[in-house]
Amino acid sequence: MGKSLTQLTFDFAGTEVSENTSPVVPLIIPEEKIIAAVQEPIVPVSPDSNQLSSEGDIKKTKPTSTRGRRSLKDISINADLINIPPDEILFQKQYYSIGEVATMFRENQSLIRYWETEFDILQPRKNRKGDRFFRPVDIKNLVLIYDLLRRRKFTIEGAKDYLKKNKRAEEKFAMIQSLEKIKGFLLELKANL
Numbered sequence: 001m002g003k004s005l006t007q008l009t010f011d012f013a014g015t016e017v018s019e020n021t022s023p024v025v026p027l028i029i030p031e032e033k034i035i036a037a038v039q040e041p042i043v044p045v046s047p048d049s050n051q052l053s054s055e056g057d058i059k060k061t062k063p064t065s066t067r068g069r070r071s072l073k074d075i076s077i078n079a080d081l082i083n084i085p086p087d088e089i090l091f092q093k094q095y096y097s098i099g100e101v102a103t104m105f106r107e108n109q110s111l112i113r114y115w116e117t118e119f120d121i122l123q124p125r126k127n128r129k130g131d132r133f134f135r136p137v138d139i140k141n142l143v144l145i146y147d148l149l150r151r152r153k154f155t156i157e158g159a160k161d162y163l164k165k166n167k168r169a170e171e172k173f174a175m176i177q178s179l180e181k182i183k184g185f186l187l188e189l190k191a192n193l
Contacts, residue, residue: 081106084143087136095125095133104139105146112142118156119145121163144173 082105084090102109116122116132121141124132134142148159166172 082143082146084139090139091136093136095135096139098124098132098134101134101139101142105142115142115145119160119163121145147173 084104096104098109098112102112105112113132116124119141122138122145124134124138126132144163145159148154148162149156154162
């Protein structure tokens with residue numbers, strides 16, 4: 001052992017050792033580690049977690065969380081970003097798991113389960129284990145519910161009321177969607193001219 005060892009001891013004034021406590025054992029650290037620790041460069045703090053104020057002090061900022069309830073602003077921004085495949089592709093599969101449905105709508109699985117308990121038109125199949133499997137018809141109904149709650153800003157009670165009073169709401173919604181597709185096609189055609 002060609003390494004020299006340096007002994008560090010700490011003396012805390014006024015501390016007494018009682019019979020129940022163990023005696024103080026000195027900490028022995030190799031001299032090279034002490035020198036390396038002293039010579040390590042100081043790593044700057046990441047700018048996303050802290051900000052400098054005008055006085056030069058570092059202020060902690062709250063990191064953005066992905067948990068909990070989303071703000072209304074975020075909901076309205078993401079309302080048009082749902083990823084539902086066209087009917088030809090959607091009806092190729094007989095059942096979709098709740099995870100697949102949640103990724104289509106960019107929502108939590110718990111929210112989809114909650115909507116299932118609140119709205120009678122959603123009736124996914126459940127296996128013995130309790131896993132939910134949504135039929136394409138259920139996904140179409142979810143699109144209608146999503147439109148009422150997220151885009152048109154209905155409350156859950158208001159959406160239930162709307163669906164009860166307007167039995168032809170699904171047909172109206174299908175008509176609106178087809179008109180939006182035509183509008184998108186015409187805008188694309190206009191942009192290419």
